[in-house]
Amino acid sequence: MSDDQASSVRYEEATKLYRGSSEPAVDHLSLEVPAGEICVLVGPSGCGKTTAMRMVNRTVEISEGDVFIGDHSIRDREPAQLRREIGYVIQQIGLFPHRTISQNIGAVPQLLGWEKDRIRARSAELLELIGLDPELGDRYPSQLSGGQQQRVGVARALAADPLVMLMDEPFGAIDPINRERLQNEFLRLQAEIQKTVLFVTHDIDEAIKMGDRIAVMREGGRVEQYATPAELLMAPATEFVEDFVGADRALKRLALMRVSDINLWEAPLAHVGQATAEVRAKLDAADVEVPFPLLVDGERRPLGWLSERDLGADVVPGRPDSPLGPVLELDDVMRDALADLLQHETQYAPVVDRRGKIVGVLSVEIISEFLASPEAKTDEHPAVERPHG
Amino acid sequence: MASVTLLAAAGEVGGDFFKERDVGDLCQAQPDHVFCFDWARENIDRFGTPTVQHLQIVIPAIVIGFVVAFALALLAHRTRWLQPPLLAATGVLYTIPSIAFFFLLLPVTGLGRDTAIIVLAAYTLQIIYRNTILGLDNVPASVKDAARGMGLTQRQILWKVELPLAVPEIIAGLRVAVVSTIAIATLAVLISAGGLGTQMYGSNLTFPTSIIMAAAIVMLMALAIDALLLLVQRLTTPWRRAAQS
Numbered sequence: 145m146s147d148d149q150a151s152s153v154r155y156e157e158a159t160k161l162y163r164g165s166s167e168p169a170v171d172h173l174s175l176e177v178p179a180g181e182i183c184v185l186v187g188p189s190g191c192g193k194t195t196a197m198r199m200v201n202r203t204v205e206i207s208e209g210d211v212f213i214g215d216h217s218i219r220d221r222e223p224a225q226l227r228r229e230i231g232y233v234i235q236q237i238g239l240f241p242h243r244t245i246s247q248n249i250g251a252v253p254q255l256l257g258w259e260k261d262r263i264r265a266r267s268a269e270l271l272e273l274i275g276l277d278p279e280l281g282d283r284y285p286s287q288l289s290g291g292q293q294q295r296v297g298v299a300r301a302l303a304a305d306p307l308v309m310l311m312d313e314p315f316g317a318i319d320p321i322n323r324e325r326l327q328n329e330f331l332r333l334q335a336e337i338q339k340t341v342l343f344v345t346h347d348i349d350e351a352i353k354m355g356d357r358i359a360v361m362r363e364g365g366r367v368e369q370y371a372t373p374a375e376l377l378m379a380p381a382t383e384f385v386e387d388f389v390g391a392d393r394a395l396k397r398l399a400l401m402r403v404s405d406i407n408l409w410e411a412p413l414a415h416v417g418q419a420t421a422e423v424r425a426k427l428d429a430a431d432v433e434v435p436f437p438l439l440v441d442g443e444r445r446p447l448g449w450l451s452e453r454d455l456g457a458d459v460v461p462g463r464p465d466s467p468l469g470p471v472l473e474l475d476d477v478m479r480d481a482l483a484d485l486l487q488h489e490t491q492y493a494p495v496v497d498r499r500g501k502i503v504g505v506l507s508v509e510i511i512s513e514f515l516a517s518p519e520a521k522t523d524e525h526p527a528v529e530r531p532h533g
Numbered sequence: 534m535a536s537v538t539l540l541a542a543a544g545e546v547g548g549d550f551f552k553e554r555d556v557g558d559l560c561q562a563q564p565d566h567v568f569c570f571d572w573a574r575e576n577i578d579r580f581g582t583p584t585v586q587h588l589q590i591v592i593p594a595i596v597i598g599f600v601v602a603f604a605l606a607l608l609a610h611r612t613r614w615l616q617p618p619l620l621a622a623t624g625v626l627y628t629i630p631s632i633a634f635f636f637l638l639l640p641v642t643g644l645g646r647d648t649a650i651i652v653l654a655a656y657t658l659q660i661i662y663r664n665t666i667l668g669l670d671n672v673p674a675s676v677k678d679a680a681r682g683m684g685l686t687q688r689q690i691l692w693k694v695e696l697p698l699a700v701p702e703i704i705a706g707l708r709v710a711v712v713s714t715i716a717i718a719t720l721a722v723l724i725s726a727g728g729l730g731t732q733m734y735g736s737n738l739t740f741p742t743s744i745i746m747a748a749a750i751v752m753l754m755a756l757a758i759d760a761l762l763l764l765v766q767r768l769t770t771p772w773r774r775a776a777q778s
Contacts, residue, residue, distance in 0.1 A: 203682055227684035238679025242697045242772045252683050286776035300683075310682070 150179040150340045151307040153200060157209035160195050160365070169195045170365030172209065177357065180338040184355035186345055187388070192365030193344045197310050200342060201230045213308055228252050231301030231309035231339070235316040237293050239285040245271070245296055246281035252304040270299040273333065291322040298330065302337070309341045316345070327353060348389055352377070352396055360385050374400055394515045398479040403472055403495055406514055408504030411494060412437040414450055418460045423450070434505050438494055439464045444501045446471060446494040469493055472506055482511055569742045576743070579732065584750055586646075586727035590718045591754075594650045595711055598657030603703075605658070606665035607691070616666065623659040631656070631717050635724050649721035649728075656717060657710040664706025668699025701773065704766040708759050715755045719747070 153176070160170040170192040177183040185193035198204035199211050202223040211218045218226055239248050247254075249270050250263040258266070271278050274295040285293055294314065301309055314330075315323045327350065334341065345351055351358050352373040359370045362384050369381040377393045377400070380386035390396065412426045414437040423437050439447045439460065448464030470484045470493045485493055485508055492507035602623070609615040629637075634652045642648040672695045680690045696703075722730030732747035767774070 201682060203678075224684045224686045227682055230682075232679065232682035234675060234679060234682070236673070236675030236678075238673070238675035238677075240676060240680070240694060241673075241776075242694075242770070255684055255689075284772045284775040286772070297679075 149305065149307060150338055151214035152179045152212075153177040153183075153308055153340055153342065154212040155196070155199070155209070156212065158196070158199055158206055158211055159208040160192070160199065160204055161207045168192075168207070168365055170199070173365065173367060174209075175359055175367060175370050177340055177342065179340050181356040182334060182341040182343055182354055184343045184345060184351040184358045185361060186348055186351040186355075186358055187361035188363070189346060191361040191363055193346075193361050194312055196361070196365065197312060197342050197344050200308065200310055201227045201232060203227070228255055228304060229307055231306040231311075233294075233297050233301045233309065233311040233314045235313040237285075237297040237317075239293055239296060239300070241285055244282050244284060245276075245288070248285065248296060249281075249300045249303050251300060256304055266303060270302060273302075274299045275329065290318055291326060294318055294326060295329070298333075302339075307340065309339045311341060311343045313345055314343070315350070316347075330354070349396065349399070352399055360388055362388075395479070398482060398511070398515075399477060401478040402474065403476045403478060403481050403506055404474040406478065406506070406510060408495055408506055409433045409492070409510065411502060411505045413444070413502065414439050414460045416441075416447075416460055416462045420455045420457060420460060423460060424455060433507070433509075434492060436466070438502065438505075440502055443499075446496065446502050471496055473498070474503060478511070481506060482508070567741060568745050569740075572742050573746055577746075579743075580729070580746060580750060583727060583729045583731050583747070584754070586731075587715070587718055587721075587729045587751070587754065590646055590649045590653065590721050590726060590728055591711075591715050594653035594714055594718070595657060595707070597650065598654040598710065598714075599661055599707065601654065602658045602661035603665055606662050606669070609662075609666060610669050610691075610695075620659075620663065620666075623662050626655045627659040631720055632723065635720065639724065644725040646721070646726045648724050649718065649726035653714045653718060653721075657714055660710045660713075661703070661706045664702045665699065668702030669695050671702065672698045697769070700769050701766060704762055708762050711758050711762065712755045715751055715758070719751060 155173045155175050158170060158173045159168050161168045173196055175183075185196055187193050195204050199206050200213070200218065202218055202221075206219070213230075239245075240251065243251070246264065246267040249267040250258075253263045253266055267281060268278055271281055276292060276295060276299075280288065280292070285296070288296065294317075298314070301311075315326050318326060331354065343351075343354055345354075355373055357370060358373055358376050360368045360376065362368050368388075369376060369385045371379075371381075374397070376385065376389060377397050380389055380393070386393075410432070411434055412423070412432055414423045414426075416439065426432065427435075427437060437450045437455070439450055441447055446468055448468045449466040450460065451465035454461055454465045469490050470488045472481045472484060472493050472495045474495060474497055476484075481493075485491070485506070491509070492505050494502055495504050495506050497503050605619050605623070609619050631652065634655070635648060638648045638652060642651060676694060676698070677690060680694045685693065718728050719730035719733060721728045722734050729747045729751050733744045
């Protein structure tokens with residue numbers, strides 16, 4: 145399959161005025177989504193975000209202006225033909241109840257007149273891509289869970305290898321736990337397939353998580369700000385954006401950072417059998433913020449925290465008094481790391497690299513200092529590396 | 534249900550169905566018999582031709598009724614403002630008393646099978662039309678939205694998505710129509726169209742065996758066609774059973 149093809153999407157003064165309405169639903173919208181990026185259209189209900197998205201596949205006809213996919217105006221295309229080149233995922237999923245999962249996935253290829261064998265192979269390939277058992281291909285949609293159905297919805301949209309994907313609140317009807325899982329899966333998938341995606345949501349947190357770029361829209365179909373998530377959080381262009389992003393935007397920035405993006409404390413390390421006097425000396429050094437030594441094994445993997453009682457012995461014992469508690473990884477998203485600390489009611493936790501070796505200690509104090517620092521507001525530091533960026 | 538006068542009138546126009554029928558000697562010994570098995574065994578042949586005639590009225594009536602009602606439903610599905618007037622029109626047809634309907638058509642189409650077929654077909658319109666519209670309306674909007682967004686044309690959406698999903702309602706309507714059509718077709722005797730009614734109205738009313746046999750055949754016929762339609766529905770909607778399992 146040639147999943148590397150994607151086209152940019154460019155709105156040029158695109159306007160939608162519904163018959164009988166004096167105010168346009170979308171008002172002279174101009175923005176460009178580079179090929180292979182996720183652009184999230186976000187805003188309160190009635191802001192025209194869905195209308196704007198639907199212009200692209202002509203399920204909403206433009207009143208004025210134009211939309212280009214690559215270099216081609218959508219106005220030049222016959223709507224049904226155009227739509228077969230554009231993936232379409234909606235909140236209510238809309239799988240065909242009377243078709244099996246494989247037939248659902250193969251719907252657009254069938255419209256395009258692919259050979260039966262090729263459709264079957266493509267369905268199987270996509271089932272695997274979205275992590276569903278190939279045996280589910282012969283089931284009907286009603287036999288699948290909501291999360292599985294939405295995965296199939298995504299697979300169906302991808303079937304004919306579209307140039308652009310339109311996703312209208314695709315995870316909006318899924319429970320919070322599965323939503324998070326589906327979001328992560330889609331980001332992982334997107335890293336592989338690199339489609340140009342227009343993603344509509346009313347949830348700013350989802351927008352920040354999913355978007356390479358975010359267009360914040362307000363009533364009347366106007367774009368207030370079109371920026372990367374980090375820019376949006378650091379420098380909201382208008383009061384509306386600031387309100388919409390929320391007072392907790394500093395906290396939201398944590399969702400865009402990984403543990404590796406911040407300076408960690410150095411951990412005072414201790415090894416089994418080491419003299420405690422030596423360890424105590426380390427603790428007394430002026431620049432040590434962590435009050436207890438961390439016991440590590442020969443590979444520098446954390447084993448547990450040593451207590452005052454442990455240090456009362458002559459040599460470091462093999463079994464530390466205090467349990468290790470949560471262990472964080474450099475790749476963890478900062479917000480999740482903070483949640484981990486809070487959940488375990490602990491002030492700090494060791495951070496390890498991919499091989500499990502200790503690299504430092506993350507504390508609630510580090511995070512709160514970061515949030516209070518001017519850096520948190522002005523930092524031009526590129527936020528979390530996008531999966532494909 | 535039919536008055537004596539009406540029966541007499543029908544007798545004049547309808548020919549010789551109302552002559553006293555020869556009961557034969559078989560059950561003479563027990564004149565107050567409800568059902569005489571001996572007579573039934575001897576006279577089973579009498580019911581062959583009326584049964585065939587009955588089917589010759591019922592099947593064309595249902596086919597014509599279905600084609601017309603289905604076409605009207607598709608028309609009204611596309612042109613929504615037609616829905617109320619069409620529902621009213623088929624509803625008015627449905628409320629005409631059947632005997633009146635037969636006789637009202639006599640001056641136009643005359644005695645015989647054609648008139649019976651027209652009347653019975655007209656009666657099926659309401660139920661088939663209404664159920665087809667209902668089935669099409671029950672298709673979830675999200676499914677149609679997805680179909681359109683994926684690039685199905687209006688025609689493809691209708692034939693590949695909406696109609697297959699409306700099959701249960703359409704067949705439910707057809708089943709009701711079949712049962713009532715088979716029952717009302719017994720009145721076709723009144724306009725000399727034959728059918729199993731000949732074995733009911735032509736009988737000696739003090740000897741009900743013939744009426745009971747004819748009624749039993751009518752009921753069996755209705756059950757058989759009903760079962761056939763149910764089978765068609767099961768074969769065309771495997772996804773519904775999957776949903777229940």
